[in-house]
Amino acid sequence: MTQVTNPQLAELREIAAEVLEVEPEELTETGLFGEEYDADSLRAIELLARIEKRFKVDIPQTELPNMIHLRATYDVVAKYAGWS
Amino acid sequence: MMLDHAAIRRILPHRHPMLLVDRVLTLESGARIEALKAVTGSEPCYAGLDAVDGPGFDYPVSLLLESLAQTGALLWLHSAPGNGFPLFGSASDIRLHGRVRPGDVLRHLVRLQHVNAGTAMFGGETWVGDSRVLTAGSMFAVIRPDIDSRPGDRPSAAGPILDSHETGDAT
Numbered sequence: 001m002t003q004v005t006n007p008q009l010a011e012l013r014e015i016a017a018e019v020l021e022v023e024p025e026e027l028t029e030t031g032l033f034g035e036e037y038d039a040d041s042l043r044a045i046e047l048l049a050r051i052e053k054r055f056k057v058d059i060p061q062t063e064l065p066n067m068i069h070l071r072a073t074y075d076v077v078a079k080y081a082g083w084s
Numbered sequence: 085m086m087l088d089h090a091a092i093r094r095i096l097p098h099r100h101p102m103l104l105v106d107r108v109l110t111l112e113s114g115a116r117i118e119a120l121k122a123v124t125g126s127e128p129c130y131a132g133l134d135a136v137d138g139p140g141f142d143y144p145v146s147l148l149l150e151s152l153a154q155t156g157a158l159l160w161l162h163s164a165p166g167n168g169f170p171l172f173g174s175a176s177d178i179r180l181h182g183r184v185r186p187g188d189v190l191r192h193l194v195r196l197q198h199v200n201a202g203t204a205m206f207g208g209e210t211w212v213g214d215s216r217v218l219t220a221g222s223m224f225a226v227i228r229p230d231i232d233s234r235p236g237d238r239p240s241a242a243g244p245i246l247d248s249h250e251t252g253d254a255t
Binding site: 050 | 197224226
């Protein structure tokens with residue numbers, strides 16, 4: 001599912017990198033947002049809001065604990081956005 | 085619609101000296117707002133400054149952003165009234181085009197970009213006269229519903245709190 005060339009994943013990486021204030025290439029698919037990129041709960045909510053805005057999708061905040069890294073975030077967004 | 089200072093205080097929990105919006109000129113619910121903030125030499129940020137020439141009397145950018153963000157919060161909270169404490173989350177794509185000095189009147193224009201489940205994103209500009217002094221591409225705020233923000237002089241948040249205080253319809 002998560003190939004490097006996937007345009008949606010690339011866009012998610014851009015959004016997450018902006019919120020976490022790192023360069024997109026520094027953000028690995030399984031680097032933990034909290035432990036490795038110092039994200040707090042406010043950053044997590046911001047990430048969710050930016051994703052919702054960009055992809056015009058509603059994602060409940062109950063999914064936040066599942067969005068621990070880029071790949072997990074992709075899976076959550078894919079579920080609600082209907083990406084196959 | 086226009087909001088006077090009393091109406092602003094019914095919506096925002098901020099108080100002196102950190103309430104940084106004076107008057108709302110126009111408000112289009114859920115969409116856009118235009119508000120004024122007058123900067124004076126008696127602001128606390130200038131206390132203790134002597135007759136320093138130069139940048140000492142530039143209005144601090146942090147307060148400029150806070151004033152713009154409070155304008156966005158007014159638009160958001162007016163459009164979706166409820167309990168909770170608005171928290172500033174982040175600002176990105178900020179550009180400063182000019183400086184602000186005592187005597188200037190800031191005119192903030194803010195558009196709501198996205199609202200969902202206790203979060204809001206908005207962007208805006210600040211003008212002094214016909215000069216743009218600040219552009220904010222994106223600001224992010226959240227509502228913490230578990231903190232009661234209502235100060236003593238705010239009426240019950242049950243129901244629309246503005247009905248009897250809106251002053252005309254300028255939009």
